[in-house]
Amino acid sequence: MTSKIDKVFGLVDCHACYVSCERIFNPTLIGKATVVLSNNDGAVVARDDLSKKLGVKMGQPFFEIKHLVESKQLRVCSSNYALYQDISNRVTKVISQYVPAYEVYSIDESFIDLSGINENLEKLCLEIKSQIYRQVGMPVGVGVGKTKTLAKLNNWASKKWKAKTGSVVVILDDERQNKLLSFADVGEVWGCGSRTQKRLELMNVTKAIHLAQYDKKALRQMFNVNIERTARELTGQVCFGLEESPEPKQNIASTRMFGKRVYELLELRQAVASYAAKAAVKLRKEGMLTSCLQVFIQTSRFDDNPYSKATIVGLESPTDDTRELIAASQAGLTRIYRANTPYAKAGIMLSQFTPKAGYVPDLFAKPERRNNDRLMALMDSVNKVQGAGTLRFAIEPETSSWGMKREFLSPAYTTKWNELLKVKIS
Ligand SMILES: [Mg+2]
Missing domain, CATH: 3.30.1490.100 (DNA polymerase, Y-family, little finger domain)
Structure with a gap:
């Protein structure tokens, strides 16, 4: 049994975000392998599960998959970034109806703070999921854990065992969490990109649990403080609050x-x-x-x-x-x-x-x-x-009337030449 749980985080993740946005307005795409192409229809920028099964790769040029389209095995859409953003904003709006604190991390992912919510979290997340589908038409999954890194990993599990989990995985006890950590490759951990993964594997850190158990100070010395934090997060220690992450925000x-x-x-x-x-x-x-x-x-x-x-x-x-x-x-x-x-x-x-x-x-x-x-x-x-603003575009004014009210601001003594402290020598 775990002791008192201080923090609980969730990750709400849109499934095949761009493709799902297209399906909202074109239901004939539902159940059909579909990809979204980059501008000028050059290459694949988004895939659904079915197109992955067909072997379509991320970034693959359109001409290489054209035959699949011609044989009606694959549907394609041109990208419509403004539409995807609008749908994403609507998803966020539904989320905001249920949780007071959240962070929009990327077009298809939002972290939610579920700390102190005295409800059955699994039930709550299933409700959020079904409301997002009802109100917006977007299929999502939710992972919940003691830290953002664990929430992200639990969301990965919810996708991997979609049918079994109903796309919602809540894990707050250490035993179950460790079982998943032993199963998941270290490359599935948030903040462990392919380069980091390769280096970790050379150190026999192949599973997420190995990273959780590794000497934290050594990790900081060999990599950086973010990998150390990531490893700590895997043990349930909160290192990243909302608006903090091991990777640049999207x-x-x-x-x-x-x-x-x-x-x-x-x-x-x-x-x-x-x-x-x-x-x-x-x-x-x-x-x-x-x-x-x-x-x-x-x-x-x-x-x-x-x-x-x-x-x-x-x-x-x-x-x-x-x-x-x-x-x-x-x-x-x-x-x-x-x-x-x-x-x-x-x-x-x-x-x-x-x-x-x-x-x-x-x-x-x-x-x-x-x-x-x-x-x-x-x-x-x-x-x-x-100094910022030395070279700027004509539309950006040097000083503005609408800028912040800073009538009592002290000069930038140390960062601007023309505001250096002047000393009179007599
Ligand atoms: Mg997604």
Whole structure:
């Protein structure tokens, strides 16, 4: 028996997310092997279980599977990133009806904090699952454990034994948890990518349980602090709270309260553009490309006529180019802007990431974008040395009237040349 359980985490995971989104609107795809293709229908970006069984690989070029489509064994859809984001937002909304604290981790996964909930957790998770299906049409699975890492692994188990578990696996006692840890390969553990897995296997750490039992200090020395934390999490010790993870998060948000109410479209344009630029820097730092940008603007909740609106802009192809992200943010803003409204807050969010490493750029990409890597790298390096905003796009103002209220801010003595402390020598 376990002693008192302090924390309980769950992971709600959309099954074959992109394919399932397509099935909501095209039920003839249900029960048929289906894949979603990248922009310009180049390669496979999402598969369902049935297409996996047909041998279709992630990233496989379309021409290699064309025969399967022609022989009617496989269905294909072009990617519709804005739609997938909208469905994902709806799933989150249902989740928020059941749990007070959650973290949207990626387009198809949300962590939920179930600590202190005095209900039958299995029943609650089955209810969340069936409500998401009823209200949105998205099939999901749920894994629950004492830590986020265990919740993720238990979700893996719920998928592996779908029929037996009803896609919900709740494990809070150590004996059952250890049984699963002994079964699962270490590569199934969150934070153990294929490179880490290979190194661990050389140390005879082949199963998740081996990692849980390994000397934690040695892991930190040989790898890094995140692997140590991951190993501790496997033993039930919480190291990652909500919004913390061993891997970079799969979305980036940039949002701010304005220092004063903003009415003008031009000022909102500047604000949203500078948030997009800031998020782009972060995106490049994480080595990711994004397929989707969301913009939102809102008044204060306490206004007489509160107004709050968000919109989703799907990007033509995955990008980390500030110019494209600014353009998308402006397009989105135009859709939702309402005149004569006292805006108090705006923001953008990037989501649906693809690792830049190994990404094959689109053959049909606009030629003027081909040198974007060099330009962006130059901007990033200048801004790193000279200070953020040294090189920026024309729409981003140097100073703004809508910025944070910071009338009593002390100068940036140590990080800006022009704000260095001046010493008078007499
Ligand atoms: Mg999924």
